[in-house]
Amino acid sequence: MVNVGVLGATGMVGQRFIQLLENHPDFEVTALAASSRSAGKRYEDATTWYMNNEMPESVKDIEVIETTPEAMDNDVDIVFSSLPADFALTVEKAYAKDYVVASNASAHRMKKNIPLVIPEVNPECLDMIDAQQKENDWDGFIVTNPNCSTIALALTLKPIVDNFNVNSVRVSTMQAVSGAGYNGVPSMAIIDNLVPYIGGEEEKMESESLYLLGKFDGSDVINADFKLSASCHRVPVIDGHTEAVFIELDDKFDIDDVADKMANFKGLPQELNLFSAPENPVIVKNENDRPQPRMDRNAGNGMAVTVGRLREDQAFDNSFKYVLVGHNTVRGAAGASILNAELINDKIL
Amino acid sequence: MVNVGVLGATGMVGQRFIQLLENHPDFEVTALAASSRSAGKRYEDATTWYMNNEMPESVKDIEVIETTPEAMDNDVDIVFSSLPADFALTVEKAYAKDYVVASNASAHRMKKNIPLVIPEVNPECLDMIDAQQKENDWDGFIVTNPNCSTIALALTLKPIVDNFNVNSVRVSTMQAVSGAGYNGVPSMAIIDNLVPYIGGEEEKMESESLYLLGKFDGSDVINADFKLSASCHRVPVIDGHTEAVFIELDDKFDIDDVADKMANFKGLPQELNLFSAPENPVIVKNENDRPQPRMDRNAGNGMAVTVGRLREDQAFDNSFKYVLVGHNTVRGAAGASILNAELINDKIL
Amino acid sequence: MVNVGVLGATGMVGQRFIQLLENHPDFEVTALAASSRSAGKRYEDATTWYMNNEMPESVKDIEVIETTPEAMDNDVDIVFSSLPADFALTVEKAYAKDYVVASNASAHRMKKNIPLVIPEVNPECLDMIDAQQKENDWDGFIVTNPNCSTIALALTLKPIVDNFNVNSVRVSTMQAVSGAGYNGVPSMAIIDNLVPYIGGEEEKMESESLYLLGKFDGSDVINADFKLSASCHRVPVIDGHTEAVFIELDDKFDIDDVADKMANFKGLPQELNLFSAPENPVIVKNENDRPQPRMDRNAGNGMAVTVGRLREDQAFDNSFKYVLVGHNTVRGAAGASILNAELINDKIL
């Protein structure tokens, strides 16, 4: 068993880490770090538990520690970070001296030598790690995962980009409130309403997606060369981001072929049979009213993205449209970091 | 005062007609038609009232009649139709022999000689009426208004099409449940959820918009020649459709110029000062989290469309994006028919 | 393995039966009956699946049969009924000639010799079965479970009634929309709203609770002699009924003693270790903002009722208040019938 820690352990994504790591065959949660307000308390006493199932017994008595590497026992190998971006900026580097940091924070995404990875999409970027360790003289390293809405989109784009020449992508999102944290979206803002703006989200989707679907030349990532534009919106849904995608290819295509390539897409996690890897990263549904967040967010234990309404776009040449749903705090956050760590544990540690 | 009737008077759009016509300076509701189950009853007794304010006193005692021209008094001039499409197909023609039929039904939209009109967008199509009357030997005629999501989109596209060369439009909608009628969307389908499909909606948006923004050559409409693709979705909002719009122009543009043209757009109803015409058909907001359905649907008494998040699209040349909110059962249904009738009353009757 | 059938198999409670019976150690679903519209089709083809997890593979290919005993194979022993009350009235009797009918329908509740049972509350009522079989000359029999809101209430009242002298109970409910069936509550009725009326619900709660907590004298049930009044309301929650309970005792009491009696309450299903029996039928929470439907409805796999806010009622002598949450379609419907069948299978078959 690999001992792991969670940074930001009392927050909503921190709790999701703990929930997903319960009964993990390779990882055991032994360290929980949070703000100094929580440090020193039993985890159960420090935490208002937001998950729908009960807090795992195994973490209740763990004493919460401060979010500093010095507070961490040496027998921890991997720390999962769900820290706020500004705090992560300095803290994750401090941990990286000695620990593997699998981070869901945006602080270090797309920085030189710090891999931004979805294991099914661009696992080769883990090769950056050597350079990162050398450059910083670290024993550990940082690996990051993308933004929640990006992950779901990129997973569905990967089999398309691999098999067709993509000219352009436009995506309009309908995102769940959990993406903003427990207190992020007031009920006054979202009951009988929606909010057509999520700060920084469109920029993240546009830049991260092209990086993930680009090429790693052994030293740098060369972004994919298609165009991608996003419009991001918050809707009254607890979990599960929905995205309406418009795709234009360079060439003629067969829509059944697209469906086929998506449905049969497998990546390295499936090949390696990683614990959190869904059997199919992309599930294609034929019912015309799917995917729906409440019905489909838990597909593949929340690690699969469900695609539906895949159809030719009659208005444009060589174009098609689809809708996807992905679980934003599982595949789009904690589960993403865990799958990264599983890949690292299998290939590197 | 012009006496008017409402067909489908007990339904949700029928009730919206009655609500909007209360205190109308030119129109007085004197006839209410509904199914034979309701016929013969007082309107108040026949109706489960769904509107948020009280049923107008003036209609409570009106005896509901059957939906047939024979049941209608001769002193009625205009009938508003919120009939289901299949029923409207035959019934509206029967009424058109003697009455002006201002229809919100889709049955006769875009048919030869039957105008599909938004008064601010293509009032010239009312010139079809002569041919319609001659062709059918009718004293009355049928005029239709577009689908709810189309109206809001077309109103915002009009000042763009008039001032710029539009190459393509993609629109992703987040539509209110009232658009499906009172019983249309079960709560089980939409709480903590959304439904990424609305039957026929995308086809209507795509075809009606190009018609409305096309050219009437005196006999036929030549569709606008840009490309338009829609993806339509239902969200947990009572009233107010939200639409995320991606626009590609043929040429360079200035984004402030687009905002300016939208904000200052006026049409014939504004010029004629029609009773239901909003001062500005399109309101442009600068706050980055607007428009929101609960906050903006009632702008201009529900007859204005609110645009926000107007921004350049960095991913594409000559492109910009925006979000709009329009009230789907006011400007998008009953209010649309009433404004058509006001224009007809002013120009033709 | 006992072969079981489900009547009303394509409906929402029918689907819940199938979901809960997947992987059941003693029961295997081999017969699925529905309306003649569905009969003859594969279950997967006949059904719009509403559950959040996938349809079990084992039922997809079962051919749906008509809802008549003649269509049923003889090797079925138990049929679960989620039929509408009016249809259940005649059909369940026809099945009872040959089959054990565990019914969630209200048709035969509290009828002479037909047990209305919650296994933790009044298992002794199963002794009515002999008389029922003799009276009707049936090989099978009917056993019913109470209304969803009654079950949750009665489970929490049982340890109180057993240990204290209850004078009166008043209960105000906040019930989930799933209780009305998939199409039962339009979204227009419940978004930013609630409906303070559920037809027949108050009468069921008031009469069924007194029966369940009464005494079976070997031939008839003598109702409990305290007073019980209910006010029932529908709120925008998918699953999980919440009930605010006001209790007046005849005597002084200690509030910790009440909590203790509830938390340690066990019934026959716990003693017999029945498969669907929760470890504790009533869970008592101390956090002041619990129970909440989304957080607590799945306690004990949906078979436990969670109580919180247990507090003395300062306004009245010998009085206390609490709030409960129970899963209305698991413990309150399909799970209730299954637990009844498990008890019957253990004690009678």
Add this chain to the structure above:
Amino acid sequence: MVNVGVLGATGMVGQRFIQLLENHPDFEVTALAASSRSAGKRYEDATTWYMNNEMPESVKDIEVIETTPEAMDNDVDIVFSSLPADFALTVEKAYAKDYVVASNASAHRMKKNIPLVIPEVNPECLDMIDAQQKENDWDGFIVTNPNCSTIALALTLKPIVDNFNVNSVRVSTMQAVSGAGYNGVPSMAIIDNLVPYIGGEEEKMESESLYLLGKFDGSDVINADFKLSASCHRVPVIDGHTEAVFIELDDKFDIDDVADKMANFKGLPQELNLFSAPENPVIVKNENDRPQPRMDRNAGNGMAVTVGRLREDQAFDNSFKYVLVGHNTVRGAAGASILNAELINDKIL
């Protein structure tokens, strides 16, 4: 015209004051006080406007001042306070030296010589003002209104208490999220959920109601002598508190008589024809599924309380039940203070 100020002007109740005071025939808003962060800015620039209709033109350019009497112009006569309770405790007294303070804050409710008033219920308590002024040597004074859920309840109890001998009242509430302020209830807490706890609410309802329905002996209030118990819960509704009420009388009664007394109840504001007074403070509906918050909260411009489901309670002697809906931020907050000020303006100033 009387010049009035609003304390806490940028908050949600502050905005409701401004909205309700637009076009008021007697009051003109000339001073807006808020935190030092807002002071010095134009009101429009200092405020994120949460109301559904537009910010009144008349307040946009008012310069926000600090919340201290020194910052206020002398020509203001009445200040409306929507300050947080702890801040109100000291600040309102400072204003009371020179101004009439009509407060929605809970800080001074039920204190000696400070009237807690609903104009239809206990206007005689305004007679405390003389003693208050003398005791403190103030030129102004403080008058308070009750908690939102109390006001709606007390208005419906008043005609009952006046006409029948009430023995006990139990009330279970389903309260709107706006009652907690814009950021008070996270969407994560309330979508597909409810929260069965509102801090301090039950205590306020129980104590304030007995005060309001008690007797003022010229010096002190002697509480009403019936028993009243509350259980308070938050549901996913924007505006409009719903309350299920169980009432036990000492004597036999006729349910139609109760309905009649409620429906015909009028108080001093109706007699004086105060501007914000609804024609009927209590509206009684016969439809069995009313009142509903979205449909009934705006009755009487949000100043009337709607009662429905008035029915005998079969379980108890001399008992009945009903459900009420009242607008929590109009009649239950800003509108309550304004009506108090109108009464004061009519009778005292």
